[in-house]
Amino acid sequence: MNSSNRINRETVFGVLALLVGAGFFWSTFDPAYDVLGRGTARGPMFFPRILLVVWLGLAGILTFRGLTGRPLDEGTTDLRHLQWSRIIATIVIVAVGAWAIGIVGFAFAMMLTTAAVSITLGWRRPLILVPLCVGWPLVVWYVFTELLRFSLPSSPWFGTL
Amino acid sequence: MEHVFPALELLLRFDTLLVAIAGTVAGVLMGVLPGVGSVLALTVVLPFTFSMGQVPSVVLLLAVYCGSVYGGSVSAILINTPGTPQSAATCLDGYPMARRGDADLALGWATVASVIGGLFSIVVLVLAAPQLAAFALQFGPIETFSLILLALTCIATVSRGSMIKGLLAGVVGLFLAMIGPDIMTGDIRFTFDMFQLSSGITQVPALVGIFALSEVFLRAGSRWTGVDEVKVRVGFRVAPWSEWKKRWKVILKSCGFGSFIGVLPGTGATVASFISYADAKRTSPRKDKFGTGEPDGIIASEAANNAVTGGALVPTLALGIPGDAITAVMMSTLLIQGITPGVRLFVDNPDIVYAAFLSLILINVLIFFVAWGGAHIFTRLLRLPEPLLMACVAVLALVGAYVVRGNPFDLIIAVGAGILGLLMRLGGFPPATLVIGLILAPQLEETLRQGLIVTNGSFLEFFASPLALVFLMTTVMLLAWPLLRKKYSRKNKTLL
Numbered sequence: 001m002n003s004s005n006r007i008n009r010e011t012v013f014g015v016l017a018l019l020v021g022a023g024f025f026w027s028t029f030d031p032a033y034d035v036l037g038r039g040t041a042r043g044p045m046f047f048p049r050i051l052l053v054v055w056l057g058l059a060g061i062l063t064f065r066g067l068t069g070r071p072l073d074e075g076t077t078d079l080r081h082l083q084w085s086r087i088i089a090t091i092v093i094v095a096v097g098a099w100a101i102g103i104v105g106f107a108f109a110m111m112l113t114t115a116a117v118s119i120t121l122g123w124r125r126p127l128i129l130v131p132l133c134v135g136w137p138l139v140v141w142y143v144f145t146e147l148l149r150f151s152l153p154s155s156p157w158f159g160t161l
Numbered sequence: 162m163e164h165v166f167p168a169l170e171l172l173l174r175f176d177t178l179l180v181a182i183a184g185t186v187a188g189v190l191m192g193v194l195p196g197v198g199s200v201l202a203l204t205v206v207l208p209f210t211f212s213m214g215q216v217p218s219v220v221l222l223l224a225v226y227c228g229s230v231y232g233g234s235v236s237a238i239l240i241n242t243p244g245t246p247q248s249a250a251t252c253l254d255g256y257p258m259a260r261r262g263d264a265d266l267a268l269g270w271a272t273v274a275s276v277i278g279g280l281f282s283i284v285v286l287v288l289a290a291p292q293l294a295a296f297a298l299q300f301g302p303i304e305t306f307s308l309i310l311l312a313l314t315c316i317a318t319v320s321r322g323s324m325i326k327g328l329l330a331g332v333v334g335l336f337l338a339m340i341g342p343d344i345m346t347g348d349i350r351f352t353f354d355m356f357q358l359s360s361g362i363t364q365v366p367a368l369v370g371i372f373a374l375s376e377v378f379l380r381a382g383s384r385w386t387g388v389d390e391v392k393v394r395v396g397f398r399v400a401p402w403s404e405w406k407k408r409w410k411v412i413l414k415s416c417g418f419g420s421f422i423g424v425l426p427g428t429g430a431t432v433a434s435f436i437s438y439a440d441a442k443r444t445s446p447r448k449d450k451f452g453t454g455e456p457d458g459i460i461a462s463e464a465a466n467n468a469v470t471g472g473a474l475v476p477t478l479a480l481g482i483p484g485d486a487i488t489a490v491m492m493s494t495l496l497i498q499g500i501t502p503g504v505r506l507f508v509d510n511p512d513i514v515y516a517a518f519l520s521l522i523l524i525n526v527l528i529f530f531v532a533w534g535g536a537h538i539f540t541r542l543l544r545l546p547e548p549l550l551m552a553c554v555a556v557l558a559l560v561g562a563y564v565v566r567g568n569p570f571d572l573i574i575a576v577g578a579g580i581l582g583l584l585m586r587l588g589g590f591p592p593a594t595l596v597i598g599l600i601l602a603p604q605l606e607e608t609l610r611q612g613l614i615v616t617n618g619s620f621l622e623f624f625a626s627p628l629a630l631v632f633l634m635t636t637v638m639l640l641a642w643p644l645l646r647k648k649y650s651r652k653n654k655t656l657l
Contacts, residue, residue, distance in 0.1 A: 013588040017329060024336065027351065042613055044343035044350050047606040051336045058329040065325075082382035090381035091580060094374060094555055098572035101563070110559070114552040121381055121548030128549070136553055140560055148191070148205055150564045 010066030017059035025052040089120050105155030110137035168515035171216045172523065180217045181520060184224025185527040189535065191225070192232020194561065198245045198365065202229040203490045215498045215513055220520045222491050227279055227470050227524045230430060231532065234271040234463055235539050239264060240554050242373035242561070246364060247430035247466040249596050250438040252372060254451060254458030261454055264540045269399040270459045272532040274412065278464035279525035281416035282423065282471025287518050290479045290507075300425055302611035303623050307632035308425065309605045312432050313597065314636045323589065324643055330590045334598025335605065337362055344607045357570040366562035366571040367599055370578025371585075371592045373558040377551045378583045397536035400456065411441050411457050415464035422465075423472020430466035430473075435597050437465035471521060478502050478514065 028045045097113030104112075115133040123129060144150045145160060154160045171177065184206065191202035206225050210218035233245030238255035251271060258267040300308075313331055340351045341361025352358040405412075415437040422433040441461035442451045451458050477488040479502075495502055500510055507514055545553065562575035582592045616622035624630050 009588065013590075017333075024351070027353075033348075033350070042610050042618075044346055044348045047609060048336065048339045048350065051332055051339070055329065055332045055336065058325055058332060061325050062329065084382065087378055087382040087583070090378055091576070091583075094377070094559070094579070095576045097555075098559055098569075098576055101559070101572065102569050106560070106563075110556045113559075114556055117377070117381075117552040117555050118548045121551055123546060123548035132549055132552075137556055140556055143194070144560060144564060148194075151567055152560070152563065153569075 011063060012066075014059055014063030014066050018056065018063055021052055021055040021059055025049070025056065028052065086120060090117060093117055093120060101153050105158075105161065106152040107137045107141040107161055108155050110140070164511040164515045165519070167512045168519055171512060171516045172220070172519050174216075176214075177217045177220055177520075178523075180213070180221045181224050181523055182527060184221040185228045185524055185531055188225035188228020188230075189232040189235070189528065189531050190228075192229035192244045192248075193235045193539070194232075194244060194557070198233075198565075199226055199229040199247070199487045200490060202226075203487060207490065207494060210494050210498070215500060216516050216520075218494060218498050219500075219513065219517050220524075222494055223517060223520055224524045224527070226487060226491065227467070227521065228528060228531070230467055230470055231272070231275045231279075231463075231528050233466075234275065234459075235268065235532075235535075236557075238267045238271060238459075239539060240373065240550070240557070241376045242369055242554065242558060246368060246596075246600060247434060247469075248462070249368065249372070249431065249593060250434040250462035250466075251459060253438065253462075253593055254453070254455050255462075257452065258454030258456075258459070263398075263454070265396045265398040265536065266400060267454070267459060268397055268532065268536045268540065270456045271463045272397070272529055272536075273399055273405075274415070274460040274463040275467040275532075276525045276529050277412055278416050278419055278467035279470055279528070280522065281464075282420045282468040283518060283521045283525070284471075285420040285468075286471040286474055286521070290475045296424070299628065301626075302608040302615060303626050304628045304632070305425070306605065306608035306612050307623065307626075307629040307636070309432070309601050309608065311632045311636045311639075312436050313601060313605065314639045326588075326590045327594045330585060330592070330594040331598040334595035334600075335602040336598075337367070337595075338599050338602030339606075344603050345610055357568075357573075362574055362599070363565055363568075363571055364600055365565045366575040367578045368596055369558040369561045370575035371582035371596060373554055373561075374575060374579025375582025375586060375592065377555050377558070378579055379586055380547065380551055396540060397533045404456065408457060408460060411445060411460050412464055414440060414444075415461045416468045419465035419468025420472040423469035424475045430469040431597075431600050433469045434462040434466040435593075437461045467525075474517075478506055478517075 028049050033043070033045050093113060093116040097109050097116070100109035100112065103109070111133050114136055115129065118129055118133070141152060141161065145152050187206065188202055191205065192199070202225050203222060206221060210221055213221065229245060230247055233243050233248030234251045234255065236242045236244040237248040237251040238259050241252050241256040243249045243252055255267045255271060258264070258270075313335075338361070340358055342349055342359070349359050418437040418440065419430070419433045422436065423430070438458060438461045441457050442448055445451070445455075445457045447455055447457055473488050474491075477492055492502055500506070500513060558575060558579075559572060562571045563569070565571060581595075584590075585592050585595065612623060613620065624633065
């Protein structure tokens with residue numbers, strides 16, 4: 001990995017942290033918080049402001065190191081060899097799977113998620129894929145609902161399943 | 162000794178032994194499952210105690226408690242998902258060891274370290290319960306704040322790579338815990354009109370997202386060639402005696418950290434394991450290998466978090482003060498059973514107290530055999546091809562995130578935390594430090610504000626407490642150490 005790539009990454013993360021931290025710090029002066037915690041020695045914004053000052057200071061150092069070309073560490077992942085399309089697809093699949101839990105129930109949503117994640121990550125053999133995609137969510141569902149008595153969202157079709 | 166034999170008689174009954182075995186197995190299994198954790202595990206078995214006698218119910222709770230603390234390490238090692246927050250530090254070296262094919266050895270290190278930690282804490286509990294309980298009473302908000310600040314500063318040494326990035330990740334974790342109700346006034350903060358955030362960010366969904374889902378996302382980005390590069394050894398393997406012998410200092414110190422921190426109200430196994438890990442990383446002769454699958458890292462975390470189990474019972478049993486949610490659940494069960502913890506407990510119910518102590522020894526031995534037997538099943542999970550394993554991990558992570566509160570919003574938190582964890586890994590920020598911050602923040606804020614009330618708003622008066630002074634000075638030295646070390650090495654180079 002060349003140094004300019006590293007500097008860019010350090011700077012990007014530093015600037016991002018600065019912007020987010022500054023946004024949060026600015027929000028602590030929202031008039032809505034003025035009325036909160038009245039009567040206590042230290043209000044609810046006392047501690048968050050201390051944290052955000054430290055946050056901004058550290059983000060400032062990070063940005064400065066990035067801009068001046070002095071990287072802070074050597075162990076970051078090489079971004080050039082990552083397959084971004086697969087990362088984004090997996091994030092979308094997991095997010096949709098999580099959303100679908102409330103609609104088709106835990107077991108069915110997870111069957112689809114297991115299949116989609118496996119295929120996206122490169123597994124194509126149906127003889128193993130199908131039993132795993134059906135069996136694993138059912139085992140997890142059974143352990144949590146029947147043995148541990150947790151309530152997981154059910155489908156509109158099969159009672160508690 | 163006069164109480165030991167009657168206590169043994171109570172313990173060695175068939176029903177009590179059966180309860181100990183069943184409780185240990187159940188505790189380990191529930192610890193393995195992400196999201197269940199010790200508190201939920203205890204809550205699940207709580208109704209079973211209603212139909213039991215005093216000793217079996219105490220034994221059941223202790224077995225589930227100790228078993229679940231150990232069980233968390235299994236999933237931390239095998240799938241980088243700590244089954245319980247106490248095992249988060251175990252991921253740092255246990256998972257890399259499993260990834261290079263030595264999952265059986267990693268489980269062996271974790272199990273033996275856990276058992277040693279557990280047994281050590283029993284010795285502490287038996288020998289020093291009243292004295293330690295009295296010492297723990299000296300910890301007011303100022304001392305507790307200073308100790309937690311020290312624990313957080315250890316972030317810098319836990320971090321692999323840059324200390325600045327480690328500290329920034331820790332501060333972000335602390336800040337994320339500020340979302341939701343103010344711990345002292347109840348005022349809602351940083352929700353930006355999102356009602357779902359008004360109860361704050363739950364720890365477990367954030368934790369499984371940051372560790373497990375981010376791993377799934379990151380591995381999705383690397384090309385899978387159709388053959389897994391590493392052949393995982395199935396089973397359970399204990400390292401040779403020579404390996405253990407050269408690590409006795411790490412073991413002893415970790416047990417000490419765990420037992421001492423366990424005694425302090427409100428700190429617990431997570432703090433103990435991270436402080437112990439940080440100390441081992443700073444002082445171990447093999448410190449350069451930390452984060453790559455170094456056994457010292459696994460020992461430090463596991464011996465400490467299991468040593469907490471005995472320590473945490475000290476204030477609960479000797480003073481009637483539960484130090485955390487786990488001991489609070491246990492104490493409520495004791496009260497239901499007609500046992501009142503406190504200074505009179507050792508006088509009024511000595512047989513039960515000693516039966517509890519002896520059962521802890523039995524339970525720790527049982528943990529070894531449950532781990533040995535279960536390892537063959539657990540490690541087979543890693544033989545699954547990577548795409549299938551990652552799909553299974555995603556399912557476990559989502560169910561772990563959901564079951565804590567049964568709130569669908571926690572699934573969003575888990576996925577969001579997964580994306581944040583991915584970004585942190587890509588940027589070289591250590592995710593573990595964010596988790597430490599998230600876990601310790603409420604207590605840090607509460608004790609700081611309580612301390613300022615005690616001192617009429619003067620932070621300088623915090624230094625008047627000798628204990629706090631020691632902790633704060635150590636914190637300052639830890640922060641200044643990298644700068645001093647750099648300056649010292651430069652000076653040495655100039656002299657040469």
